Amino acid sequence: MNAPHPELSSLIQLTPEWERVQLLAYCVSLNRGGSEVGAADLARLRELQGAVEALRSPEGVWEQLLGERLTPVEYDILAAVAAPEFEPRLGWTYQNLQSGHKEPWPCRALLHELFALEPHQGENLRAALAPSGTLRRARLIAVARDEAWQPLQPENGLIARIAGRRWQPPAPPGSEAVLGGASWDDLVLPADRLRMLREFMLWIEHRATVEGDWGAPCGGGPVALFAGPSGTGKTLAARVIASAMDWPLFRIDLGRLVSKYVGETEENLNRLFDAAHDQPMVLQFDEADALFAKRGEIKEARDRYANMEVSHLLSRIETHRGPVILTTNLRRNLDAAFTRRLQMVVEFPRPDVDARATLWSRLLPPRAPLAAGVDVAELASAVALTGGQIRNAALHAAYLAAGAAGAIGPAELALGIWREINKDGRECARGELGPLAAHLPRECFDG
Incomplete structure (x- = not known):
């Protein structure tokens, strides 16, 4: 049998x-x-x-x-x-x-x-x-x-x-799943920041021991703030934490929750947190600076009501039993009284030259043909890009090479980087590419 x-x-x-x-x-x-x-x-x-x-x-x-x-x-x-x-x-x-x-x-x-x-x-x-x-x-x-x-x-x-079936909870109202797993090896961060992320994991993994066996006060969260420039790995870190727990990661779309009608925003938030409470999932709120900025002067009734909505959101986040990750590009705009109520604040710095070299090595498609003159150390020292910018530039260069049925070389990489640094709309000087500028097509500067 x-x-x-x-x-x-x-x-x-x-x-x-x-x-x-x-x-x-x-x-x-x-x-x-x-x-x-x-x-x-x-x-x-x-x-x-x-x-x-x-x-x-x-x-x-x-x-x-x-x-x-x-x-x-x-x-x-x-x-x-x-x-x-x-x-x-x-x-x-x-x-x-x-x-x-x-x-x-x-x-x-x-x-x-x-x-x-x-x-x-x-x-x-x-x-x-x-x-x-x-x-x-x-x-x-x-x-x-x-x-x-x-x-x-x-x-x-x-x-x-x-x-014995694998089951994951459905997306709470007002959220969308962030697809794609990630591992600790995918993160390129200073050692002390990686340690802080692992410490945040301890709050999730050992709650039963600390609260149940050791008698610590039961609370919500844990709640962490990931702060740093765009493209420095904040969402990737959230994916790593969710993957390590084997839980889904849900990004909260506040546009689907905030309503112009009095009381409806609070009802939407209640539905979100009621569905997610004590469930095996990680919630991510982007642009925390817009949510929890320093309170301004109340000039009209809507200002007062907006503060009430934020207070309600903060209350639900603090009492929600489950990990919540807030991300921001502008930590200085956050109310200091708010950040003191978090379990962890992790700063994501712009990568230094060694980190950029590691990122270039990892983010260039692994099976793509590389021209003989490509040196990731030179790419790292030429332009101080973030991890997100390196990913985009590497992919752009790969598609340029694929379109020409050739290898990824300095010309493709220079153009990929140039396209990336011009996205913010400012006037970029050719010299910002360092030695890679010599490989840019002339038409990039015409007109």
Whole structure:
């Protein structure tokens, strides 16, 4: 017999959970019909109880799947709510036991009956399903309303974990996914900045130890500010952190959140953070200087309301449980009172000549033909470009070479760099290219 696929092993091990719930539902049906549960069924229930207790033991299957240690009543709820996904017949049984309900999920009242709870034990069930409880805080169970007859539904992430499927949360409202992974080796930064980024990772990775085991105050975040000129690697660093966590990175589009109508901006922000709260994802807000600039004088009602919107955004960022990265090109415009409330501020400097040489080596297409006269050290010393500018110039040179069916040489690189430094609209002098200026086409200076 072939061994089960490793991704299905946990699902197979949890079979006693589904069987136990199914047998309990059968017992409820018998009791409602006035029949007694047979001795064989009771004996099987005792066997299954021992099996599920092993699954729920510390470091058992459930804890390995969830990364959470639950109470017995929480495990009971979780198993009963998740079971129909893996034993569809149980969904029909729930519908039969809950007259008028179309959903194949149990309500709190049915769970009370399913687990044969005394009236006073119902409060334990209610507490386990409270918004502050682990089942809802960890996004394992969805509860639309706190009502005894409201169906309880498993979260998609829970079902994916049980089934051994990779699952990532959808983009929160007002955001878009930043595609493409990145590794620490992709970053070309001074050693102390790399160390700061890794320290920021510690805030994410060891929250359970510091807050849970060591008793530190529970808080939001962590929140970091990445400051520096455009093209110095701020977004790349955010991608590296998200990749290291194996989480998606979402860039927040404030244009989709900010509204001219009073109160609508706050509602949009609430929807964003409610969807992202405590989820495995990294949020990135660009142009933080525009969001949290030094407050100006309030001259009209709209100025006062704009300050209220910013205060609301700041409050939600600070209480959001999950990493948030803010980027800015103009740190000096930020309110100092705001930056003091961050867990980490990382300055991204313009690369020095050694860093530029490394960037040129990495960003020229690795399999592209290079002319004999190309020297990355000379490119690095010729023009002080940022990493983003080097990437664009290298690609421009590559397309010039491909269009001419030739190799990337000094002429292509000089023109690629020239196009890049002229993007900001200022008048550029030929001398800014240093020795590369000799390779520029004459028409670049005509007219």
